[in-house]
Amino acid sequence: MRIGILTEGGYPYVSGDASPWCDRLVRGLAQHEFDVYALSRSERHEDEGWLPLPSQVRRVRTAPLWAAEDDGVAYGRRARRRFAECYGELAAVLCAGVAPEGGRLSEGSDESSARAGASSATAVDEPSATLADRFASALYGLAELAREEGGLVGALRSETAVRALERACRAPGALRTAHEARVPDLLTVAAHLEHALRPLSLDWYEDDGLGSVDLCHAASGGAAALPGLLARHFTGVPLLVTEYGVRLRTHYLAATDSSPAVRSLLAAFHGRLAAEIYRQAAYITPGNAHARRWQERCGADRTKLRTVYPGMDAGPFAEVGESPERAAPDTLVWVGRVEPAKDLISLLHAFAEIHKDEPGTRLRIVGAPAGPEGTAYLTHCKALAAQLFPDEADGPHAVGDNPVSFEEIGGPETPTLADAYASGAVIVLSSVVEGFPISLAEAMFCGRATVSTDVGAVVEVIGGTGLVVPPRNPRALAEACMALLRDPERRERLGAAARARALELFTVEQNVAAFHGIYLEIVSHCPVRRAVLDDTGDPLPFAVPAEAHVPGRWTAAASRMVARGGPGWAAGPPVPATRVPAAEAAR
Template sequence: MRIALLTEGGYPYARGEGGAWCDRLVRGLAHHEFDVYALSRSPRTEAGGRVDPAPPVRRVRAERLWGEPPAPVRGGGRTARRARRAAFRWHFGDLAAALAGVADTPDRRGPARGEPRAERAERFAAGLYGLAELAAEHGGLPGLLRSEDALTALEAACRAPGARPLLGDIGVTGLLAVAALLEHQLRPLSLPWYGPDELGAADLCHAVSGGPATLPGLLAKRFCGTPLIVTEYTVRVREALLAHRAAGLPPAVRVLLGDYHRLLAAESYRQAALVTPGSTHVRRWQERCGAPADRVRTVHPGIDPGRFARVGAQSEEEARQPAARAEPTLAWVGRADPAKDLVALLHAFHAIRARQPRARLRVFHAPVTDERSAGYLGHCRGLAAQLFPDEAAHPHAAGENPVTFEEIGSPGAPQPADAYAAGDVVLLSSSAEGFPLNLVEAMFCGRPTVSTDVGAVREVIGGTGLIVPPRNPRALADAALELLGGPERATRLGAAARERALALFTVTTCVHAFRDAYLSVVARHPVPREPLHDATGAPRPFVAPAEALIPCR
């Protein structure tokens, strides 16, 4: 079958785990054809270039959600332009009113048609699909989403009876910010992807994240009847809300944009034939946002265990012949980011050193690619120097000082598997997590772990490691000391963690789950390219089931 893979800020751009996951999925399902429809989130997305797509990828189509909007559409007489603006005001008014929380009124009627719509979700959907149909008819919506008509509709919605009180004081600056950000979010409505040779030719759309990536899938279902699968390994709504706060947007602007993301998520879950969260943690968020429980199936992301097989085998050998290290070593592996809470980690290690003077901490961080990460890493180096003034943390050399900062993959530095193997205990100190891939990798390596209770950590670890509250350096220190002081227990936990990871989190398990999902969805929701009834009026069977496209031996 032909799968349309919908991405945002990921494959084929991402060189991190998000892109690697898509690549493993495509290669594992090589008997299908894939078309990749990629949305570029920012200039940074494109700065690293694209990865070479796997052979099953037939073509890649890419568009930007950033930068200046496309040139406005010209053409048509004055009457046609007037009708286009009137239709835009109507549909965008529905969308804006839904964001502001305004219920529809019983006497409101659409142009030449329309029943009253009382629910915000229905009004949001009416506005969204109305704008999509307008874009399809007139070649896009460039200019209209930042026009005076858009600002007028937004202001009217915020001032309307029943709107949230917080929105009553929104000013021109706030309205301009909302209009500009909505224009970026709604660009997929104007893309040339919905013809019979594009998404209309796919048997299935698979959005590998929430948010804008789901919009092409929603329109493909509406225009072409193509079924949609939505996969989320992080909560896209939560990410958007945190990003708005971090950007310092005013409260009224955050309310409007936050409700846009909530309503879009609810619509994508409602229209999807299947929703596949990566963990129970994500599933709870999805169901709170309206995902129907009978169409939700948890599929954990798959990781290639082969990269960690050598270290895992060494851990098994250590379990048979345990030997205590002269210098107990703790390892931390990840990217330098405030959410990873390296500050709490360093304070915890300070408490550990008071009871284990020979203990060492090795911090293995991913290559720093932006100023934010570089600044945070520099702050952590400075904190380490303050906590250990007589033996300041050395930025490179391992073995000379209690804390070392080492870049994974740099010359002379360990690869990820060796980084995990360097520690008697691996620590995860995050204050926020989605699906903790670094924790799974440590489990593949057979290492005992101490983790903070955030995101899907408890679900992943499943009793094979110690879990402590986040932002609690003392609890993190006590748990690490407990495992350092009990090597037999630590060895047993590491062995159990490896068995759990091999059973639940491999590429094979993930690929098989999506193979079954694809077949199930396409069998239940065939794209109606042929007449649904024959000449006698009897229903036509599904002539070419998805199973027929799988090569048999």
């Protein structure tokens, strides 16, 4: 089977959220061929280079999402009219509603800001299904125009696009927030749409590109899935979408600093795009139930959803998990990226309460800051720690006696990630926003008892093998940590149960096996797009059944059967013939 992996800011680049699990998936399915189509996010992202690629990666095609020079395409009058009609229709749909199915997102405190951005624009007069069809028609119309005329970059940046957006916002019946858009708002929205629609101008959708694969697998929603959406439209290639973090949720949370008009229009665009991707996908694989609920409320058909947990390498944590006695009985450990969403402030206040009752306890905060905001937050946390523990911070033995330490992986105290988890009796997660908590799963591989806040997929990951408390509640966090610090037998029991659960659900092996089965299921339900012809030039119906894609001794036998006329089940209604390369026919 030939699979097209679609990524945005991930595999095969060294950095990127999707790089590790994509690399493990590709290496675990050595019996298949992979074509990688990658959108890069920045010049630095490209300069960091690629991961070493296995032999089953047949080719890699990349495109910069962060820059698009004017392609110099000059549309004629007819093409300009087509663009104005399609873009105007797209803008009209955005002004008619924010999100599919009403866009009601009422799950968890971390989504409150997202709801605030769209709350004033959820009522629509037109049926949602009609709006979805109009959005799809406009989107594919723009894609077809780009395919025929050579690109959309100049057109999307033109005054025609801004004026079409303005007319849609001023039209009777437009949402109040859209009607209030000012010129700076229109320019901001037009620039964002130009950036988001850049994949429409790529030359990836021909027969020698995505048209040659058996299946497109998008490693995330949004921009990564858009090429798969177009490949399905142009050539009928089935699409599988995996979301370990729902991109639509990310857009909602990131738009809080914009004006109401900008938030409304961008939420409408990303909501409609997500709904169209979900509608056209053969299957959607969320990484947890939290993501699954988001997808359902954004228009995903429940029958298409298959939860597949991230595949993680348990090997580096095996020694720690099998040696629970290495843990320091009075030490709490936090591991992750240092940023405000991790709420280390609440953790420090909770530890202050713990340290009053148990002066011998220690807290190790292990992680690097995430960008300038993370660096500023780390400085603030260090200042708070010095304020909460003035005696230890200013005493003659400040370095050795300070109960709070800030460390990074690779230092003398924590040379590896496994060493960080090994040093603590209890692993703590204090986040107020979380998707799939990777650090929590790693702690479970290490057989450590955990205390976590109830956010994202935490409860689903823990599954009763750790303690869970409300977010932003230092007292509850302190009481839960104290309960485990004072009960070593309970810690050992919970740690053993956590390790067993992690080994059952979150390993690379289970992830690879799940996707392999889904690949075969999708291909077995899709019509044959390339017919095999016999000696007379007539198509051979059912010449490439699903099992023919699986290497093994039966493949050659199946080919011989087809050459002789095929088995009894091959005599069915004819399949429309399409051109097939010789290499594809051989498979």
